[in-house]
Each structure stands twice: as C-alpha cells, then as structure tokens.
Amino acid sequence: MHTIREALNLILQHSRYPGTAIIPLEHTLYRVLAEDILADRDYPPFNRSAMDGYALRSGDLKDSNSLKLVYELRAGDHFEPRLQPGECIGITTGAPVPADADTVVRVEDAASAGSRVTFSVAPVRGGQNIAFRGEDIRAQDVLLLKGTSITAPRQAALAMTGHTGVAVSRLPSVAIYSTGNEVQPVRKNGPPHHIRDSNSYALRGLLQSYAIHTPVHDPVPDDPAALKRAFRKGMQADILIISGGVSRGAADYVPGVLEALDIQPLFHRVRIKPGNPLWVGVTPAKNIVFALPGNPVAVQTAFKVFIEPFIRSCLGMPPLRPYYFPMNIPRRKRTAFDEYFPVVLHGVDKHTRVHPVAYNGSGDGIAAAHADGLALHPAGRETLEQQEEVAFYPWHHWF
Amino acid sequence: MHTIREALNLILQHSRYPGTAIIPLEHTLYRVLAEDILADRDYPPFNRSAMDGYALRSGDLKDSNSLKLVYELRAGDHFEPRLQPGECIGITTGAPVPADADTVVRVEDAASAGSRVTFSVAPVRGGQNIAFRGEDIRAQDVLLLKGTSITAPRQAALAMTGHTGVAVSRLPSVAIYSTGNEVQPVRKNGPPHHIRDSNSYALRGLLQSYAIHTPVHDPVPDDPAALKRAFRKGMQADILIISGGVSRGAADYVPGVLEALDIQPLFHRVRIKPGNPLWVGVTPAKNIVFALPGNPVAVQTAFKVFIEPFIRSCLGMPPLRPYYFPMNIPRRKRTAFDEYFPVVLHGVDKHTRVHPVAYNGSGDGIAAAHADGLALHPAGRETLEQQEEVAFYPWHHWF
Numbered sequence: 001m002h003t004i005r006e007a008l009n010l011i012l013q014h015s016r017y018p019g020t021a022i023i024p025l026e027h028t029l030y031r032v033l034a035e036d037i038l039a040d041r042d043y044p045p046f047n048r049s050a051m052d053g054y055a056l057r058s059g060d061l062k063d064s065n066s067l068k069l070v071y072e073l074r075a076g077d078h079f080e081p082r083l084q085p086g087e088c089i090g091i092t093t094g095a096p097v098p099a100d101a102d103t104v105v106r107v108e109d110a111a112s113a114g115s116r117v118t119f120s121v122a123p124v125r126g127g128q129n130i131a132f133r134g135e136d137i138r139a140q141d142v143l144l145l146k147g148t149s150i151t152a153p154r155q156a157a158l159a160m161t162g163h164t165g166v167a168v169s170r171l172p173s174v175a176i177y178s179t180g181n182e183v184q185p186v187r188k189n190g191p192p193h194h195i196r197d198s199n200s201y202a203l204r205g206l207l208q209s210y211a212i213h214t215p216v217h218d219p220v221p222d223d224p225a226a227l228k229r230a231f232r233k234g235m236q237a238d239i240l241i242i243s244g245g246v247s248r249g250a251a252d253y254v255p256g257v258l259e260a261l262d263i264q265p266l267f268h269r270v271r272i273k274p275g276n277p278l279w280v281g282v283t284p285a286k287n288i289v290f291a292l293p294g295n296p297v298a299v300q301t302a303f304k305v306f307i308e309p310f311i312r313s314c315l316g317m318p319p320l321r322p323y324y325f326p327m328n329i330p331r332r333k334r335t336a337f338d339e340y341f342p343v344v345l346h347g348v349d350k351h352t353r354v355h356p357v358a359y360n361g362s363g364d365g366i367a368a369a370h371a372d373g374l375a376l377h378p379a380g381r382e383t384l385e386q387q388e389e390v391a392f393y394p395w396h397h398w399f
Numbered sequence: 400m401h402t403i404r405e406a407l408n409l410i411l412q413h414s415r416y417p418g419t420a421i422i423p424l425e426h427t428l429y430r431v432l433a434e435d436i437l438a439d440r441d442y443p444p445f446n447r448s449a450m451d452g453y454a455l456r457s458g459d460l461k462d463s464n465s466l467k468l469v470y471e472l473r474a475g476d477h478f479e480p481r482l483q484p485g486e487c488i489g490i491t492t493g494a495p496v497p498a499d500a501d502t503v504v505r506v507e508d509a510a511s512a513g514s515r516v517t518f519s520v521a522p523v524r525g526g527q528n529i530a531f532r533g534e535d536i537r538a539q540d541v542l543l544l545k546g547t548s549i550t551a552p553r554q555a556a557l558a559m560t561g562h563t564g565v566a567v568s569r570l571p572s573v574a575i576y577s578t579g580n581e582v583q584p585v586r587k588n589g590p591p592h593h594i595r596d597s598n599s600y601a602l603r604g605l606l607q608s609y610a611i612h613t614p615v616h617d618p619v620p621d622d623p624a625a626l627k628r629a630f631r632k633g634m635q636a637d638i639l640i641i642s643g644g645v646s647r648g649a650a651d652y653v654p655g656v657l658e659a660l661d662i663q664p665l666f667h668r669v670r671i672k673p674g675n676p677l678w679v680g681v682t683p684a685k686n687i688v689f690a691l692p693g694n695p696v697a698v699q700t701a702f703k704v705f706i707e708p709f710i711r712s713c714l715g716m717p718p719l720r721p722y723y724f725p726m727n728i729p730r731r732k733r734t735a736f737d738e739y740f741p742v743v744l745h746g747v748d749k750h751t752r753v754h755p756v757a758y759n760g761s762g763d764g765i766a767a768a769h770a771d772g773l774a775l776h777p778a779g780r781e782t783l784e785q786q787e788e789v790a791f792y793p794w795h796h797w798f
Contacts, residue, residue, distance in 0.1 A: 025585065026615065029604050043765060045591055050762065052648030070544065074621065074650045076580025078592040094581050094646035094693060095594045098537035109645055136765040144768060151794045152698055156597035159585045160695070181475025186424065186558045191647050192444055193477040193495045195629025198555035205428050205551025222473065248506055249451030249491035250632055251473045294493060296559070322720075322742065324751040345722065351788055353721040363449065366442060366535040369543060370554035389750055395550045 003379075004338055005307060007270045011306055014288050015313035016268070018170040018238060025158055028150045030211045031168040032315040037144040040161045040253040042134035051129040054117055055101040056088040060128040066118045088117055097120045097130055104129035147316040152313075169315040172238035174214045176203050177191070177230050179244040179254060180294055183219040198365055199243040199292075199299045205332055206303045209396045212310055231261055238314070241307065243330055244294030254291050255279050263289050271336045271379065272305065274298040274362030276380040280306070296365030301340045304374055304393050322376070322391035328353035330378075331377060331384040335378040339378045342371030343392065355391055402778075403704060403737055406669045410679055410705055412525060412541070413687050414712035417569040417637060424557055427549045429610045430567040431714040435539075436543040439560045441533035445495040450528040452666070453509055453516055454500040455527040465517045465546045467681030487516055496529050503528035514752040527682035546715040555765060566713040573613045574603050574633035577645040578626060579693055583666040597764055598642040598691075598698045605702045608795045609710055619652040630660055634682045637713070640706065643693030646676040653690050654678050662688050669780065671704065672736045673697040673761030679705070700739045701754030703773055703792050720791035721775070730783040742791065753791055770794075 020034040049055060056067055067088040073079045075094035082099040083089065091097065091104060106129065109121040135184055137143060140161075142155060150168075150322060178197045184190040185197060198360070200216045207214060220230045222245060234240040245254035246268075255268060264280040270278050275298035279291040288310065292302045311319050328346055333339050346355045356374050359367040372395040377384055384390060401409070419433040448454060455466055468485040472478045474493035481498040488793065490496065490503060490512075504562040505528065509522040518673060543553060549567075557565055577596045584596060589731040599615045607615060619629045619642060633685060644653035645667075648708060654667060662680040669677050674697035678690040687709065691701045708719050727745055730739050745754045753774050758766040772793040776783055 009660055025600065026603075029607050039765075041591075044762060045594065048418070048762065052646055058689065072649060074580060076582075076593060076621070078590075089718065092648065093646060094579065094594075124546035127755075131759060131762050135759050136763045143765065146625065150769075152601050152607070153764070153767040153794055155604045156695060156699075157764055159600040160595050162585060162588065164586050164597055173493055180493065181473060182474075186561060187563050189561065191477075192440075192476060195444065195493075196559050198559035201424065201558040202551050202555035204425075207552045208428050208551070222475070247451055247492060249473075250471060250489065252451070252493050296552075296555060300555075303692075321723075321746050322747055324746070325722075347720050347723070349722055360480075360530060360534050362477035362546050363447065363530045364535045365552065365556055365559055366438075366542065368552040369550075369551065391749075393553055397418065 001269045002267050003271050005343050007267055007278070007280070007305060008195040008309060010266045011288070011310050012313050014282055014286065016238070016286065017316060018172045018314060020167050021027060021170045022165045022167050025155065025166055028155055028158065028166050028168060029152065032152065032317055033144055033146050033148045034167040034316070036142050036146050037158065037161065037163065038140050039137045039143050041098065041139045043376065044131045044133055045161070047133050048131040049093055049097055049104045049129065050090045050131050051096050051104050051106045052092050053104050053106040053129065055091045055104050057083060057085065057101060058103040058124045060086055061119060061122050061124045065122055066116050069112060069115050069117050094322045102126045120376050126295055147318060149317060150230060171212050172311065172314050173211070174207060174212055174239045174241065175213055175237035176200050177217055178219040179222065179227060180219060180251045181222045181251070183244065185218050198296055198299055199294065202296060202300050203303060206300070206308070206395065210315070224253045224255060224257050225381035227253055227257045228261065233258060235261060235263065235287055235289060238287050238325055239310070240287065240289045242289070242291040243299050246279045246291045246293055248275055257269045258289060258291060262331045269338045272301070274334050274340045275302045276337070278302055278306065293362070295362035298362040298366050299341065300368055301374060304341065320393070320397065322393050323391040325352050325354045325392050326387045326389050327384050328355040328386070330386045331356055332375050336379060340374040341377060341379040342367045343375045344370065344372045345392070354390055400665050400668045400670050402670050404768070406666055406677070406679070408663045409615035410687070410709050411712050413681055413685065414709055415685065416715060417571045418714060419566050420569045421564045421566050423562055424554065424565055427554055427557065427565050427567060428551065429608065429717055431548050432543055432545050432547045432549065433566040433715070435541050435545050435567045436557065436560065436562065437539050438536045440538045441537040442559070443530045443532055446532050447530040448490045448492055448494050448503045448528065448606040449530050450503050450505045451491050451526065452503050453487045453504040454482065454490045454496045454503050456482060456484065456500060457502040458521045459485055460518060460521050460523045464521055465515050468511060468514050468516050475724045478592045501525045546717060548716060557587050560791050570611050570712065571608060571713050573611055573638045573640065574636035575599050575613055575640045575784060576616055576629050576633055577618040578621065578641060579618060580621045580650070583642065584617050597695055598693065601695060601699050602640055602702060605699070605794065609714070611710070615725070621652060623652045626652055626656045626697070627660065630656060634660060634662065634688060636684055637686055638709070639686065641688070641690040642698050645678045645690045645692055657688060657690060670736045671700070672734050674701045675736070677701055677705065679747050692761070694761035696716060696741065696767050697761040699767055700773060704739065705785055719792070719796065723788040724751050724753045724791050725784070725786045725788050726783050729785045730755055731781060732776050735778060739773040740775040740776060741766045741773045743769065743771045744791070753789055
C-alpha cells in the first residue's frame with residue numbers, strides 16, 4: 001500500500017496544463033496567472049509628493065526660512081520648468097515633484113502670505129516626503145509571476161499597470177458523481193435507512209476556491225450498468241471525481257466498472273486515515289479519475305490531500321503548503337497511518353492554537369462542518385504533544 | 400484623534416442588518432446563515448455499519464466461532480426482523496445494523512461457506528465498527544449557528560440535513576468611487592503624471608470574499624460639482640466607499656462635499672498608519688460613508704481594519720479575529736500609531752513565520768500585491784522582536 005507521498009507523486013505525473021485564456025480584469029479574482037506580469041513603466045512613474053505641502057530645494061532653507069511661491073500644483077497636473085533657487089511650489093499628495101526640487105515640506109510646517117511661504121522647520125532633510133520614481137518597481141521588472149493566484153491586491157496591481165485583459169490558466173472541467181443505493185438527492189425525503197447526498201456539495205464547494213463551478217448530479221445507484229453510463233459521461237471531463245463503492249463490500253462495483261471502461265488504475269488504497277480505500281486511475285484520453293470512499297470526512301480529506309494538489313499542479317500553481325500552529329491539547333492515535341483530523345483555530349490569549357473538534361470518525365460530517373480545516377497527525381508519531389506545532393490546512397485556502 | 404478601537408466602536412454603532420433572503424443551496428458558499436440550522440433527525444439516522452462485514456451479537460462468539468448467515472444486507476436497504484441468537488447477516492458500509500446485533504466484524508476477519516460464516520477473531524468487542532444513531536448530533540439540536548459563514552463542509556451539512564433553500568443574510572449594497580484628477584480608468588493610457596485607478600479593484604476584490612459584487616465606476620475628478628453628483632448617487636447604497644481627497648491639500652474636497660450632502664461626520668483622522676486621514680460619516684437615511692485616503696495600501700488597510708468588521712457586523716457574523724504567528728525578523732517603527740505592514744507567511748523548517756515584504760510606504764501597491772496579508776505593529780511597541788507572535792490578517796479571510 002502506497003504512502004501519501006508515493007500516491008501523490010503518481011497522481012501529479014498525470015497533471016496537464018489546460019491552456020490559457022484571456023479574460024477581463026473584473027473576472028480574475030482567484031484565477032491563476034498564465035504569464036509573468038511585467039511593470040509597464042516605473043512605479044512610482046514620477047517623483048511623487050507623499051504629502052500636501054511645498055516642494056523646494058532643501059539647500060535653500062539653510063540660509064532663509066522663507067521662499068517665493070511660484071505655482072500651486074495639484075495631482076493630475078504637472079509643473080514643466082525646473083525649480084529655480086529661492087523658489088517653491090505648493091503641491092498636493094500624488095503630484096509630480098518638479099525637477100531640481102528635492103524635498104516636500106508638509107503644509108502643517110509652513111505658512112503662506114501672498115507669494116511668500118515661511119517654513120517653521122529647519123534644517124530640512126533632502127528627499128523627505130517624496131516617493132521616488134521606480135523605487136517600488138522598475139519598468140519591465142516582473143511584478144507577478146506566472147502561477148500566482150489573483151488576490152484583491154494583485155487585481156489592483158494588474159489595474160495599476162493597465163491590464164484590462166489578463167492571461168490566466170483555463171480551468172479544468174470536473175465531473176462529480178456520488179454513488180450508493182442509500183444516497184438520495186437532497187430534495188427527496190427518503191426512508192430512515194437512506195441518507196441525502198452531501199459529498200457532491202462538499203466537492204463542489206471546495207472546487208469553488210479555485211473558481212471552478214460544476215453542476216450537481218443525482219446520485220447513481222449501486223448498479224453496474226447505471227454506474228457505467230454515468231462514468232462514461234463523466235470520464236469526458238478533465239477530472240472525474242466519484243464517491244462511494246470503492247472498498248471491499250458486496251456492492252463496491254466502482255473499481256470494476258472503471259476498469260471495464262479501460263481506465264488504467266494508478267493505485268488502490270493509501271496509508272491514510274480517513275480515506276484509505278482511495279482508487280485513482282487514468283482514462284485512455286489521459287483524463288484522471290479519483291474514486292473516493294463514501295464517508296463525508298474521507299471525501300473532504302481526499303480533496304485536500306490529493307485532488308487540490310493535482311488541481312494546483314494543472315493550473316501551474318506552487319504546491320499547497322500548510323500553516324503550522326501549536327496544538328492546544330495533546331492527541332493520541334492508534335493507527336500506523338498518517339491521520340487527518342478536523343480542528344478549529346482557537347485564539348488563546350493572543351496566540352492561535354489548533355484544537356481538535358469532537359469527532360466520531362469519517363462518517364461524522366457534522367464534525368467537519370464545525371471545523372475550520374484539517375490538521376495532520378503524522379504516521380510515525382503516537383502522540384502529538386500540547387504546544388507541538390502541527391500542519392493545518394484550512395478548508396478554503398487563502399492564495 | 401481617535402484610536403482604532405474608538406473609531407471602530409463609533410462605526411459599529413451604525414451597522415444595520417440588511418434582512419434575510421432564502422436562496423438555493425447551490426448558491427450559498429461564503430454566505431452567512433440568517434437562522435440557526437437544526438438537525439432534522441438523529442445523525443447517524445440509524446446504527447450504521449462502518450465496515451463491510453457481518454453484523455452479529457457479540458456474545459454469540461464467546462461459545463462458537465461460526466454463525467448462521469441469514470441475510471445479505473446492502474446500504475440503502477434494511478433488515479426488518481430482530482437478529483436471533485446464533486445468526487449473523489452480511490452487511491455493507493453505510494447499511495443499518497439490525498436490532499439486537501451489537502457489533503460488526505470486518506469481511507477480512509471472516510470466511511463464509513454456504514449459509515455458515517466462520518470468524519477468525521475472538522473475542523469480539525460489543526459496539527465495534529458501528530456508528531451509533533445520534534452520536535454525531537441529535538434531532539433538533541443546533542447544527543450551525545446563525546451568523547456562521549458557509550464553507551464547503553457546511554454546505555455539505557446543509558445538504559445532508561435536507562436544506563434545499565437556506566435563509567442567509569442579505570448582502571448590503573456597496574458603491575465605490577475613486578477620486579482625483581490624476582486617477583484615470585484602467586483602459587486609458589494617460590500622460591506620465593497620471594496613474595490608473597487601482598483602488599476600485601482592490602475594494603471590489605476584497606468585498607468578493609463576502610460574496611458582495613459591485614461595479615467599477617470611472618474615477619471622479621477633483622471638482623466639487625462632479626464629486627457631489629457621484630456621491631449623491633453613491634449615498635443611496637448601504638455603504639459608500641470613496642478613496643482620495645480627504646486630507647489637508649488644496650484639492651481635498653471630499654469631506655466638504657459630503658457635509659454639504661448632509662452626511663454627518665462620525666470622525667476624521669485615526670491613530671493608524673497607513674490611512675490616518677480616514678473620514679467616516681452617516682447619511683440622513685443612516686447609510687454609512689467611508690472616505691479613505693487615496694494611497695493603495697491605506698485603502699486596503701482601511702478595508703481590513705474598518706470596513707470588513709463593519710460588513711461582518713451587518714451580516715451578523717462574529718468579529719474578525721487575526722491569526723498569530725511569530726515574526727521571522729525583528730521590526731522597528733518610529734510613529735506612535737498602530738502600524739499595519741504587508742507580510743508574507745514563510746514556511747521555515749515546519750514552522751510558519753511572518754516576514755515583512757520590502758515596502759516603501761502607503762503608495763507602494765506593489766508591496767501589497769506581493770504580500771499574503773497585513774500584520775500589526777501595536778502603538779505602544781517600538782520594536783517587534785524576532786519570534787514574537789504578531790496578529791496576521793490574510794487579505795482574504797478563511798471563514
């Protein structure tokens with residue numbers, strides 16, 4: 001049986017870049033850059049006043065505390081001539097500092113009367129209150145790397161540099177099927193021994209973090225012919241995700257049906273809890289198929305551990321990295337596998353701690369709903385100590 | 400001048416619940432529950448087999464290692480009669496364990512021949528491999544509290560409990576206006592002393608974390624009549640957000656224009672860096688107006704510190720809480736204000752550390768684009784020490 005790392009390596013070998021699309025800037029949030037973004041010019045594009053005040057030559061204030069006011073410059077406008085000795089101009093925040101002026105004195109530190117301005121600060125440091133041309137970034141330098149996901153401040157930087165259309169990675173198509181005779185659509189009130197399909201919603205919601213939108217299909221019963229019909233359709237998608245029917249039970253037809261559809265298995269079973277019976281294969285058209293066990297927390301864990309890294313790889317993103325926080329209480333485990341468990345982040349006296357939620361095992365979707373994400377109890381460790389830093393994966397990643 | 404806490408208290412007094420809407424389950428991701436969600440029945444709804452195997456009375460295996468196989472039960476079906484002494488049934492994961500059976504033995508630990516099953520494990524613990532009815536949650540207990548934002552696992556829990564329509568908080572309407580003669584629409588290539596509007600995109604993107612979608616308007620020039628026209632329209636929204644024109648410069652018309660529109664100021668200026676000249680007021684219809692300075696990092700900081708908490712309060716959400724991580728390097732500051740600074744999270748040898756990005760002050764939108772979020776250097780502290788835990792605010796909050 002493979003370790004998580006071995007299984008993930010096999011999976012990632014089959015990631016495939018889905019191509020590039022140019023989309024309007026307005027629609028780019030959470031999308032992934034398909035090209036390096038360069039600065040179109042220096043930023044700031046000019047020596048920019050960082051204050052409302054007066055632009056002047058700092059040396060002029062060594063001998064005198066008063067200068068001749070020759071212009072009132074506002075942001076959006078510019079002052080063409082070089083500033084002459086003994087002169088100053090009024091200037092607003094964001095306006096270009098004229099040539100030969102080397103400093104801006106705040107309006108609070110000056111008083112103007114007619115065409116004279118008297119300054120109450122001396123000496124004045126050259127360069128103060130000026131954001132110099134190119135100090136944030138130089139023209140043609142890389143602003144954002146290919147593979148970067150677009151947060152709001154990155155969208156703002158794309159706007160600033162004039163990108164009305166942005167080249168982003170296309171999104172892989174994804175099909176989701178829940179299986180099982182006991183699994184009913186949410187709209188139906190079945191008998192007491194039936195349950196409603198929640199896995200389709202969990203997977204669909206987790207995919208939305210990557211701006212991937214997929215429809216919800218009705219669950220497929222444990223009937224080889226029905227499963228075959230559904231999967232034949234689903235395997236046209238870049239990624240097919242199935243839940244249920246992959247273990248050793250009498251009604252676990254999924255691996256057999258997939259192999260009958262010429263889907264080559266990469267592996268079956270991984271040293272992970274929950275979600276050990278995971279089956280992954282590749283279609284003749286080189287699309288990938290993830291067949292997950294049916295329990296809700298196993299599905300959500302498999303998404304975070306296997307499917308999300310695969311999607312990031314397809315999109316050209318860097319690998320998913322966890323955040324490390326200390327455990328609030330110790331935790332023991334009995335299996336020899338890597339164990340993921342649902343946790344909340346507690347604020348404890350200005351520290352953030354990982355705290356396990358009450359949890360009855362992989363069928364306990366209620367625990368997952370109460371949790372902020374998953375933490376990892378690594379294979380080799382019987383006990384996680386209080387205060388030990390552990391890897392935390394939020395359900396919805398930041399970037 | 401107010402502290403951040405004082406200013407925020409004044410702001411939050413004007414938060415107003417925008418009402419409730421019932422929306423389809425499929426559209427609920429990142430929305431906020433407007434009512435407590437109760438469990439519609441016990442979960443698990445029946446004593447559920449957690450394994451593929453045989454359901455039996457554990458006491459029967461004390462005297463014998465073989466039992467009579469009376470039925471093969473699959474998930475989605477049920478076995479009506481009570482299990483009699485000496486009997487067992489085959490059972491699949493997810494199927495209801497029959498009355499008087501108290502344990503499930505894994506298929507791997509048994510061998511069947513005709514109507515007899517022989518078990519290779521003994522003794523057998525009562526209760527093993529069964530998820531008991533109601534152990535995750537009891538019927539009518541609260542599953543999710545009002546004010547909870549809907550993550551993917553929560554959407555799955557809503558599906559599981561049959562919520563095809565969900566009562567969520569309506570979203571406040573938001574209008575955004577950038578101002579300044581130097582500020583041009585992204586589509587225009589202006590002269591060198593002009594800049595493109597990035598603040599509208601930053602604000603719009605940050606609002607999308609809360610599923611709030613707003614259009615981008617063209618920037619408004621520093622002309623009192625034009626500003627008045629724009630703000631008169633914008634103040635119809637629940638929340639009007641303006642950037643630029645709020646300081647002491649000759650072209651800073653915004654506060655005057657807002658007051659001429661009968662917008663009552665709550666305060667002007669806060670002890671914060673960046674973004675000190677923040678102006679906040681309330682319209683006669685009790686809508687709120689945030690007038691922010693024009694520099695990009697000041698705008699993004701004001702959103703995280705003032706606007707996002709206001710929106711969460713309107714939606715009935717708990718306050719925004721930072722995450723605490725240790726500093727990777729020390730940091731000094733010179734002002735007496737609370738200072739927010741852009742940072743990345745570094746993974747350092749299985750620890751997560753906050754690392755400041757190179758930053759030239761509030762005009763440096765490039766630094767914000769490189770950052771994962773903001774960290775806080777509190778007012779009273781001249782130096783943040785290496786390894787000291789600091790408050791971190793990701794640009795896009797997790798939940």
